[in-house]
Amino acid sequence: MAYVITQNCCKDASCVPACPVDCIRPLAGAVGEPGAQMLFIDPETCIDCGACADECPVGAVYSEYDLPPELERFRDINAAYFQRHPLEATVPETVSRAPARAELRVAVVGAGPAACYAAAELLGIPGVEVDLFERLPTPFGLIRAGVAPDHQRTKSIVKIFDRAFSDSRFGCHLHVEAGRDITHAELLAHHHAVIYAVGASDSRDLGIAGEELPGNYAAADFVGWYNGHPDHADRSFELSGSRAVIIGNGNVALDVARMLLLDAPALGRTDIAEHAADALADSGIGEVVILGRRGPREGAFSAGEFHALGHLPGIDVVIEGGDLTAHPDDDVETTIKLELAREYADRGTTPGNRRIVFRFNSSPVELTGGERVTGVRVLSTVPGENATELLDTALVLRSIGFRGRALAGLPFDDAAGIIPNERGRVVDSDGRTLPGTYVTGWIKRGPRGVIGTNRTCAAETVAQLLADYAAGTLHGDVGDRAAVRELLAGRGITPVDWPGWRAIDDAERARGASAARPRVKFVTIPELLAGSRG
Numbered sequence: 460m461a462y463v464i465t466q467n468c469c470k471d472a473s474c475v476p477a478c479p480v481d482c483i484r485p486l487a488g489a490v491g492e493p494g495a496q497m498l499f500i501d502p503e504t505c506i507d508c509g510a511c512a513d514e515c516p517v518g519a520v521y522s523e524y525d526l527p528p529e530l531e532r533f534r535d536i537n538a539a540y541f542q543r544h545p546l547e548a549t550v551p552e553t554v555s556r557a558p559a560r561a562e563l564r565v566a567v568v569g570a571g572p573a574a575c576y577a578a579a580e581l582l583g584i585p586g587v588e589v590d591l592f593e594r595l596p597t598p599f600g601l602i603r604a605g606v607a608p609d610h611q612r613t614k615s616i617v618k619i620f621d622r623a624f625s626d627s628r629f630g631c632h633l634h635v636e637a638g639r640d641i642t643h644a645e646l647l648a649h650h651h652a653v654i655y656a657v658g659a660s661d662s663r664d665l666g667i668a669g670e671e672l673p674g675n676y677a678a679a680d681f682v683g684w685y686n687g688h689p690d691h692a693d694r695s696f697e698l699s700g701s702r703a704v705i706i707g708n709g710n711v712a713l714d715v716a717r718m719l720l721l722d723a724p725a726l727g728r729t730d731i732a733e734h735a736a737d738a739l740a741d742s743g744i745g746e747v748v749i750l751g752r753r754g755p756r757e758g759a760f761s762a763g764e765f766h767a768l769g770h771l772p773g774i775d776v777v778i779e780g781g782d783l784t785a786h787p788d789d790d791v792e793t794t795i796k797l798e799l800a801r802e803y804a805d806r807g808t809t810p811g812n813r814r815i816v817f818r819f820n821s822s823p824v825e826l827t828g829g830e831r832v833t834g835v836r837v838l839s840t841v842p843g844e845n846a847t848e849l850l851d852t853a854l855v856l857r858s859i860g861f862r863g864r865a866l867a868g869l870p871f872d873d874a875a876g877i878i879p880n881e882r883g884r885v886v887d888s889d890g891r892t893l894p895g896t897y898v899t900g901w902i903k904r905g906p907r908g909v910i911g912t913n914r915t916c917a918a919e920t921v922a923q924l925l926a927d928y929a930a931g932t933l934h935g936d937v938g939d940r941a942a943v944r945e946l947l948a949g950r951g952i953t954p955v956d957w958p959g960w961r962a963i964d965d966a967e968r969a970r971g972a973s974a975a976r977p978r979v980k981f982v983t984i985p986e987l988l989a990g991s992r993g
Contacts, residue, residue, distance in 0.1 A: 471911030571600020573900025574656035608729035643868035674832030687732030707858035781819030883920030959991035
């Protein structure tokens with residue numbers, strides 16, 4: 460018997476060191492480099508100890524005999540990886556950490572997965588104090604407000620931070636915005652170093668005619684709306700039409716397509732925001748078209764998420780365009796995606812079912828309409844073809860990537876949409892290192908990778924910070940946590956601390972329990988602040 464890693468794999472890699480026979484791959488490579496979007500267990504080497512399942516923070520590891528029917532394919536997927544990449548023994552890497560002086564204080568700006576991994580990494584070092592600053596009254600960033608409501612196992616990754624964030628050396632300052640409520644200079648005056656983990660919150664534009672028309676939105680805005688993000692809770696979307704068009708085919712696009720088509724009972728078992736559940740229950744949308752400029756071989760979605768679409772009741776997956784033939788040099792995940800696409804294409808459709816239509820080799824060239832969007836003109840990208848087609852729709856959601864936003868007092872690479880850095884150390888336009896200033900996550904490497912990728916990214920940044928500490932460049936007298944609170948209080952700012960967040964969490968879960976849901980979220984700042992006070 461062997462254990463099997465399935466769809467929800469976050470690539471956090473907590474399971475890798477837990478395995479006593481070192482049979483989980485691929486090992487972490489260069490931070491931010493493209494590669495496999497999940498991990499795999501070699502069935503020939505696995506000794507059935509279950510250590511990986513115990514360690515997995517998102518419940519993605521099963522005994523092969525306990526696999527639910529919809530996940531049984533992952534037994535073959537795990538085996539296929541090692542047929543292509545036979546297991547080779549590795550030499551464990553020894554990580555040395557400089558002993559920290561008792562007064563080493565680090566500020567972490569942001570509270571998403573990158574920030575949380577960085578804070579937890581630092582708190583694993585005796586003597587380090589960490590203060591976390593986040594503009595919202597809630598932590599966890601895109602884990603709370605980006606992961607789809609029907610992916611509760613993925614959201615459970617936040618449990619791995621419980622122990623670290625209960626430590627007295629951890630200070631939590633939620634509802635405090637760096638750059639507005641406290642400046643970069645003030646953060647450095649109260650900490651020996653600052654790590655910015657603020658993500659990439661701006662959506663890229665299409666750059667085509669008609670994109671200024673109402674009815675064209677960033678998919679991230681729609682995601683924030685159905686997840687109850689306070690910045691998006693009061694939005695509204697045109698859901699009365701029969702078709703929605705999503706431009707881009709990454710995992711966010713697949714999440715949005717599911718949310719648009721799941722029925723009310725399915726949504727009612729999730730933590731979707733109530734306003735979104737009500738609106739989607741009245742939706743007329745029966746078809747979601749997902750446009751991909753290139754072919755299925757280059758599809759940005761993961762094999763696991765693509766596979767899951769085939770198990771949605773009452774929803775057909777339709778494949779249009781593109782070469783579905785696997786090539787000998789395709790990697791394992793590409794081969795799986797092409798195999799799944801062929802299976803979907805062969806299934807056909809069922810009358811009365813809703814549809815997710817993947818249109819490959821299709822590029823939007825114009826949004827049409829008068830007062831609002833009424834259609835998307837699509838051009839074939841197949842070489843030698845120049846045919847166009849008009850897709851009628853009143854709702855267009857662009858899911859074509861993100862870029863970071865400039866922060867006051869810090870350099871910014873506008874072309875790349877990141878804060879310029881060398882392995883996490885922030886540098887200016889001349890390549891000079893800014894003392895005590897670091898980045899991690901998407902603002903460091905761009906919007907690449909899955910949740911667990913941030914663990915490796917944060918570890919790299921923390922290693923640079925510790926190296927600078929060992930070299931004596933992080934020095935000087937700084938204010939303590941009490942001085943930070945006094946500074947904020949003088950400006951009339953009362954942060955939400957960790958017990959305040961736990962009060963919000965408890966209240967939301969209690970609201971959900973009465974409706975057999977994981978939680979019912981507070982979606983406005985006043986509600987959240989009231990919840991933090993119990």
